[in-house]
Amino acid sequence: MDNENKNREHWGSRLGFILACLGSAVGLGNVWRFSTTAGENGGGAFLIVYLLIVLIIGLPVVLAEFTIGRKAQSDVVGAFEKLAPGKPWKIMGYMGVATGFIILSFYSVIAGWVMKYFFGYVTGAIANVPGQDFTSYFTSFIGQRYEPVIWQFIFMTLTIGVVIAGVKKGIEAANKLLMPLLGVLLVVLSIYSLTLGGAKEGLTFLFYPDWDKLFDPQVILAALGQAFFSLSLGMGTLITFGGYLSREHKLPSAALSVGLLDSSVAIISGVLIFPAVFAFGQDPSSGPGLVFMTLPNVFEQISAGMLVGALFFFLLFAAALSSSVSLLEVTVAYFMRKLQWSRKQTVVLIGGIIFLLGIPSSLAQGAIPITVMGRDFLTFMDQLSGNVLLPLGGVIIALFMGWAWKKEEALRDSDLGNTWVGNVWIWIVRIIAPLAILIIFLNKIGIIE
Numbered sequence: 524m525d526n527e528n529k530n531r532e533h534w535g536s537r538l539g540f541i542l543a544c545l546g547s548a549v550g551l552g553n554v555w556r557f558s559t560t561a562g563e564n565g566g567g568a569f570l571i572v573y574l575l576i577v578l579i580i581g582l583p584v585v586l587a588e589f590t591i592g593r594k595a596q597s598d599v600v601g602a603f604e605k606l607a608p609g610k611p612w613k614i615m616g617y618m619g620v621a622t623g624f625i626i627l628s629f630y631s632v633i634a635g636w637v638m639k640y641f642f643g644y645v646t647g648a649i650a651n652v653p654g655q656d657f658t659s660y661f662t663s664f665i666g667q668r669y670e671p672v673i674w675q676f677i678f679m680t681l682t683i684g685v686v687i688a689g690v691k692k693g694i695e696a697a698n699k700l701l702m703p704l705l706g707v708l709l710v711v712l713s714i715y716s717l718t719l720g721g722a723k724e725g726l727t728f729l730f731y732p733d734w735d736k737l738f739d740p741q742v743i744l745a746a747l748g749q750a751f752f753s754l755s756l757g758m759g760t761l762i763t764f765g766g767y768l769s770r771e772h773k774l775p776s777a778a779l780s781v782g783l784l785d786s787s788v789a790i791i792s793g794v795l796i797f798p799a800v801f802a803f804g805q806d807p808s809s810g811p812g813l814v815f816m817t818l819p820n821v822f823e824q825i826s827a828g829m830l831v832g833a834l835f836f837f838l839l840f841a842a843a844l845s846s847s848v849s850l851l852e853v854t855v856a857y858f859m860r861k862l863q864w865s866r867k868q869t870v871v872l873i874g875g876i877i878f879l880l881g882i883p884s885s886l887a888q889g890a891i892p893i894t895v896m897g898r899d900f901l902t903f904m905d906q907l908s909g910n911v912l913l914p915l916g917g918v919i920i921a922l923f924m925g926w927a928w929k930k931e932e933a934l935r936d937s938d939l940g941n942t943w944v945g946n947v948w949i950w951i952v953r954i955i956a957p958l959a960i961l962i963i964f965l966n967k968i969g970i971i972e
């Protein structure tokens with residue numbers, strides 16, 4: 524073992540590693556993005572396609588990221604430098620670091636809104652919204668100059684705090700607490716939601732299979748995109764986390780657990796949101812606004828609404844925090860090695876820069892009209908990362924695994940061995956995954972409709 528490896532931080536346990544990856548995967552995206560996309564794309568039919576895609580394309584790429592990370596024992600740039608010295612693959616690493624910066628900058632803005640709502644429910648301030656007009660309440664709040672930035676600052680400070688504490692004492696410990704809590708809250712709230720009288724309609728909306736849509740290319744593309752975003756694939760989060768894993772932990776079952784649990788959380792979130800939305804005659808397809816403008820109406824009308832609202836926004840906050848921690852770690856791991864700085868110094872510097880980069884996203888919601896290519900700054904950053912950088916990263920990672928490694932080494936290093944599953948995996952990362960991802964990519968940037 525060389526010096527670098529000896530001093531390297533590692534997870535305390537295999538469970539800690541799985542929970543940290545799950546924490547990264549389960550985020551703001553699972554709670555509303557899954558429900559909205561499922562609702563718009565045929566409910567049950569979407570669900571079938573989504574689960575197949577997670578299994579056939581998502582999990583193999585998750586396993587590829589884990590394999591690359593554990594083998595290299597480095598950050599996302601270092602991994603490619605180490606495994607393919609002098610080759611251009613490390614461009615992927617730089618792209619991953621840039622994507623971490625970009626996503627976290629606007630993710631922390633939205634997470635700040637979640638915190639504002641959480642405190643609104645805890646203090647009861649939300650009960651006094653004039654005329655229960657949550658649409659005006661939300662739009663006037665995000666349109667302010669200072670308050671949303673202050674919440675974004677608080678959220679970034681918490682993220683920074685967890686990452687400073689390190690891999691084992693910070694990220695692993697936080698997820699060991701947050702993930703089970705999230706699971707319990709999610710189940711309790713969804714059971715409660717099913718008692719509100721909209722269960723039949725809500726579940727039909729979410730699960731009814733519109734069979735015509737099963738082969739609809741639009742549905743397949745939507746499911747592919749959702750799987751990708753939800754599993755945090757394509758920017759090296761899982762490479763970075765795999766880099767803190769020691770040799771004795773088996774990778775395929777870890778990939779399977781993360782994929783299945785992430786999908787379960789998405790489905791249970793749908794079971795929480797839709798029955799409640801239908802029970803109170805709200806619009807299930809109000810998209811991103813669903814959480815901030817529609818659900819408060821629901822909470823307003825139920826007897827323990829303030830408590831349920833507080834629990835719901837706490838759940839969302841916990842999910843967002845564990846994802847933001849993983850985004851910050853991708854960039855911090857790289858700069859710590861590059862600058863040879865301590866973890867603390869690096870986290871404060873990089874976290875501070877990301878906070879500053881997020882300010883235009885916050886201001887662009889009404890305070891100052893900052894637009895890029897006809898979109899407000901937050902939407903631009905969101906689309907640039909989700910629609911361009913993540914899919915492209917996924918293609919490169921799959922191709923790297925499939926073509927830059929000898930087949931025998933790839934099979935050995937992934938722990939799959941020369942089995943039929945191993946061989947299927949190799950062909951998925953060589954051909955099927957890159958091709959499929961390329962199709963979403965081209966579709967999203969509008970080259971194919």
Ligand code: LEU
Nearest residue numbers: 548550551552553753755
């Ligand atoms: N997987 C996360 C989510 O669903 C997003 C990722 C970019 C950290 O919110």
